[in-house]
Amino acid sequence: MGQKNSNRIISKILFANQDKKQLFFAFFGVLIGFIFISISIHYLILISQKSASNEMLDASAITIQKQVTSSNTLSLANHTFSNDEIEFYKKLSFLEKVVKVENNDFSIELQSNDPLVPYFRSDIFIQSIPSDFLDVESKFWMWNEGDHRVPIILPRDFIYMMNNFLSSSNLPQLSDDILKDVKFQIKLGNENPVFFEAKIIGFTNEISSILVPESFMNFGSTHFGLKTHTSCTQLMIKSKKGKFGLVEELIARNHLEVKKNQLIEGKLKSILTIILSSLTFISLVVVLVSMIVLIQYLQLLITRNTYEIRTMLRLGVLIKTIVIHFVKYIFWGFLIVISMIIIIDLISIKYINKVLNSAGFNLSETNYFLIISVLSVLFISVFISTVISVYRFVQNEF
Amino acid sequence: MIIEFQNVIPNPLKHELSCSGELWGKSVSFHSEENTLIDAHSGKGKSTFTSLVAGLRFDFEGNILIDSKKLQTISKNEWSELRKNKLSFIFQDLQLFENLTVKDNLLIKNNLTDFKTEKEIKYLLEFLGIDTKWRQFCGTLSLGQQQRVAIIRSLLQPAAFLIMDEPFSHLDEVNTQNAFIMIQKHCSENNIGTILTTLGQNYHAQWDKRIQIA
Numbered sequence: 336m337g338q339k340n341s342n343r344i345i346s347k348i349l350f351a352n353q354d355k356k357q358l359f360f361a362f363f364g365v366l367i368g369f370i371f372i373s374i375s376i377h378y379l380i381l382i383s384q385k386s387a388s389n390e391m392l393d394a395s396a397i398t399i400q401k402q403v404t405s406s407n408t409l410s411l412a413n414h415t416f417s418n419d420e421i422e423f424y425k426k427l428s429f430l431e432k433v434v435k436v437e438n439n440d441f442s443i444e445l446q447s448n449d450p451l452v453p454y455f456r457s458d459i460f461i462q463s464i465p466s467d468f469l470d471v472e473s474k475f476w477m478w479n480e481g482d483h484r485v486p487i488i489l490p491r492d493f494i495y496m497m498n499n500f501l502s503s504s505n506l507p508q509l510s511d512d513i514l515k516d517v518k519f520q521i522k523l524g525n526e527n528p529v530f531f532e533a534k535i536i537g538f539t540n541e542i543s544s545i546l547v548p549e550s551f552m553n554f555g556s557t558h559f560g561l562k563t564h565t566s567c568t569q570l571m572i573k574s575k576k577g578k579f580g581l582v583e584e585l586i587a588r589n590h591l592e593v594k595k596n597q598l599i600e601g602k603l604k605s606i607l608t609i610i611l612s613s614l615t616f617i618s619l620v621v622v623l624v625s626m627i628v629l630i631q632y633l634q635l636l637i638t639r640n641t642y643e644i645r646t647m648l649r650l651g652v653l654i655k656t657i658v659i660h661f662v663k664y665i666f667w668g669f670l671i672v673i674s675m676i677i678i679i680d681l682i683s684i685k686y687i688n689k690v691l692n693s694a695g696f697n698l699s700e701t702n703y704f705l706i707i708s709v710l711s712v713l714f715i716s717v718f719i720s721t722v723i724s725v726y727r728f729v730q731n732e733f
Numbered sequence: 734m735i736i737e738f739q740n741v742i743p744n745p746l747k748h749e750l751s752c753s754g755e756l757w758g759k760s761v762s763f764h765s766e767e768n769t770l771i772d773a774h775s776g777k778g779k780s781t782f783t784s785l786v787a788g789l790r791f792d793f794e795g796n797i798l799i800d801s802k803k804l805q806t807i808s809k810n811e812w813s814e815l816r817k818n819k820l821s822f823i824f825q826d827l828q829l830f831e832n833l834t835v836k837d838n839l840l841i842k843n844n845l846t847d848f849k850t851e852k853e854i855k856y857l858l859e860f861l862g863i864d865t866k867w868r869q870f871c872g873t874l875s876l877g878q879q880q881r882v883a884i885i886r887s888l889l890q891p892a893a894f895l896i897m898d899e900p901f902s903h904l905d906e907v908n909t910q911n912a913f914i915m916i917q918k919h920c921s922e923n924n925i926g927t928i929l930t931t932l933g934q935n936y937h938a939q940w941d942k943r944i945q946i947a
Contacts, residue, residue: 341844344837351832646828649787650842651817651890654809733809 364625371618441559734893754947765926773946779930831872
């Protein structure tokens with residue numbers, strides 16, 4: 336009872352001289368800043384995650400090749416990339432990575448080996464790119480000599496073709512998940528062929544050939560290759576964050592070709608990344624300014640109560656006890672702000688997702704855990720900074 | 734508890750004080766079993782003495798020890814504990830909360846240790862003739878009434894020492910006598926040593942120690 340009464344008296348002493356208008360503006364700033372931060376960070380991460388969810392190829396990577404013209408066809412112009420050209424691209428500051436896309440120079444066939452699909456057999460064209468361009472765990476994208484199973488990534492065009500084939504044969508079409516369980520066989524070489532089991536681990540819209548691990552490509556070239564010099568016709572490049580505009584210029588200037596959807600996606604992602612990053616930065620500034628206003632407000636409150644705080648300390652009230660009163664005071668403010676932010680965030684995200692969906696952007700997977708984590712980290716930082724500041728102000732009055 | 738002053742000279746008074754007195758620049762001990770009177774004219778450092786013992790200032794030469802511990806080595810939390818349980822003060826400027834009622838001014842101190850019941854506190858107010866002021870804001874009281882509230886507040890905690898800096902300066906003779914009797918009774922019942930600074934009065938009491946500051 337005494338303690339409760341004591342707390343009531345201390346609160347009465349400390350908060351008799353408060354200016355609620357200033358406190359309102361400080362918390363309002365925190366509210367606005369945090370709403371923008373959480374929404375922009377949410378979409379920043381969602382954009383990078385979303386591109387990868389159904390697409391095995393890293394979304395910031397694109398394959399480039401020289402434009403095919405009549406001159407190329409007539410062999411009057413070179414459509415391959417020379418080593419000098421590759422070196423030139425590697426030195427460009429806005430490109431993070433540049434690698435050759437390797438093609439097969441050996442005979443390879445893919446055939447079905449599963450009762451789920453009718454038998455078919457086809458000569459195929461395979462390519463390999465380094466695993467760091469793929470959004471796949473390295474343990475799933477691994478092949479060692481002696482392994483019977485080869486992981487492969489299928490182009491979506493191949494699935495459309497297969498489903499058309501199944502449909503015309505009055506057979507049910509196959510979903511991505513079922514297709515991953517269908518058994519395929521790879522046949523390498525014509526004389527003394529070697530068979531492998533092909534394991535589909537994912538699909539890509541961005542490359543028209545079947546992708547295999549580099550080690551498998553090297554094995555095929557070593558043991559079954561025609562030993563002809565394979566020239567480099569395609570490069571895979573990865574731009575640095577927010578630099579896609581420069582890649583676009585490079586493509587236009589050097590008469591390069593790129594899949595149109597890759598270009599649009601890359602451009603859109605780049606613009607969105609810049610906008611959202613700027614928004615995050617501005618929001619952080621707003622939060623910082625609000626935090627300063629909040630701390631200044633508390634400092635002012637403490638300054639107005641200098642005599643009262645000193646007197647309490649002289650009576651034997653602990654610094655901690657006084658600080659706890661300020662902490663409780665701002666805690667309620669923070670609790671109201673957090674609740675408002677969560678409600679406004681959820682409503683805003685739902686609305687933004689609806690608008691994006693209606694515009695054809697499928698960005699609907701709201702990661703609530705992510706929002707709560709980001710907000711928690713920021714709130715804890717702001718709260719701790721405020722508590723430390725208050726502790727120092729009160730301690731100075733001792 | 735023992736408070737020791739070893740050759741202490743407060744910095745602001747360094748050039749004004751002569752060392753002919755019995756406190757500054759000398760070695761003096763205060764024991765919690767004793768009642769001590771410090772007598773001095775204005776400006777000789779009576780309030781400085783109280784501030785030093787209360788740990789409100791540290792601008793002095795020499796050593797001050799509380800139970801053999803140097804003043805400067807006492808942590809802020811230890812000071813809070815001392816002020817709550819060992820050292821009680823009546824400051825000359827009273828240190829009351831003008832915007833709080835008499836009740837809240839007294840309870841904020843009493844609630845730290847739950848030393849007395851509300852009934853006991855009201856009895857003390859009645860003894861000093863201000864029981865009707867229980868719900869009145871301290872800022873609206875006369876200086877004499879405020880001083881009596883400050884005196885009562887100093888009795889609402891356990892203590893080894895009660896240190897009073899001219900505690901009756903705004904009281905008439907009758908109220909001074911009543912307040913002094915109340916303090917003496919309280920201190921004797923609770924084994925509290927007193928140190929009282931004054932401008933020449935001795936309040937017709939027996940003092941174990943008298944210190945003259947020149």
